[in-house]
Amino acid sequence: MADAPSPVTTTIEDGVAVLRFDDGKVNVLSYAAIAALDAALDQAEEEASAVCIVGREKATSAGFDLSVMNAGIESALDLVGAGGRMLMRLYTHPQPVVIAVTGHALAAGALLVASCDIRIGADKPSKIGLNETAIGMSLPLFAIELARDRLNPAYLVRATQCAEVFDPHGAVAAGWIDRVVPADTCEDEAIAEARRLGQFVNAAYAQTKRSLRQPVVDRVRAGSAADRDNFMVETPSS
Secondary structure, three states, X not given: OOOOOOOEEEEEEOOEEEEEEOOOOOOEEOHHHHHHHHHHHHHHHHHOOEEXXXXXXXXXXXXXXXXXXXXXXXXXXXXXXXXXXXXXXXXXXXXXXEEEEOOEEEOHHHHXXXXXXXXXXXXXXXXXXXXXXXXOEOOOHHHHHHHHHHOOHHHHHHHOOOOOEEOHHHHHHHOOOOEEEEHHHHHHHHHHHHHHHHOOXXXXXXXXXXXXXXXXXXXXXXXXXXXXXXXXXOOOOO
16 A cells, blocks of 8 residues: 655755645645654754745644544543644744645644644635634643744633634734735745845854743743643533
């Protein structure tokens, strides 16, 4: 049996590592996708000066793989742990990271967006946000900390414990994305922004990002054990 195609395809385009995330469906963060994104970041550090992540037209990412999340608490914890480590790596990646938010970005998909430096959204009907508490799942600590760091403080409670999701323009107000552009130019504008940032002195960019973000990483690491003990996944009663 042939191996399944990778959900992430990486090309180096004039100095930018373009990571096209496409699993043929809704871009779930499965173990395969997490491993592929990790490998793509390795390649970017070796071969590029910046990173641009591009989702599918329908979905940037629908979040963690529900077939794994629904297989039991230990299964869910293991996938969330693997995903959290990858997202923290993306959040602290030393190179500029831009994402083209081409479609829905829900749950861990919204966290994928939040982990990137610049987030450019397509002007089209799509949903962006953390819907976990509405579907019976608590937010892990790394999700809380990413939201606290990247969102407009006035929207933090609405966007986390109240599980409010936003259209692209509402997502700009909330802080999920930085700007909205025509859908047919979203990918090109995101790659161009990554290329622009990639011209900066890498060491200065990396050090400034580290200084801004290390306190968040430290809080996540310090609280990870207790967070795992408190994590819950529950199907809400009808």
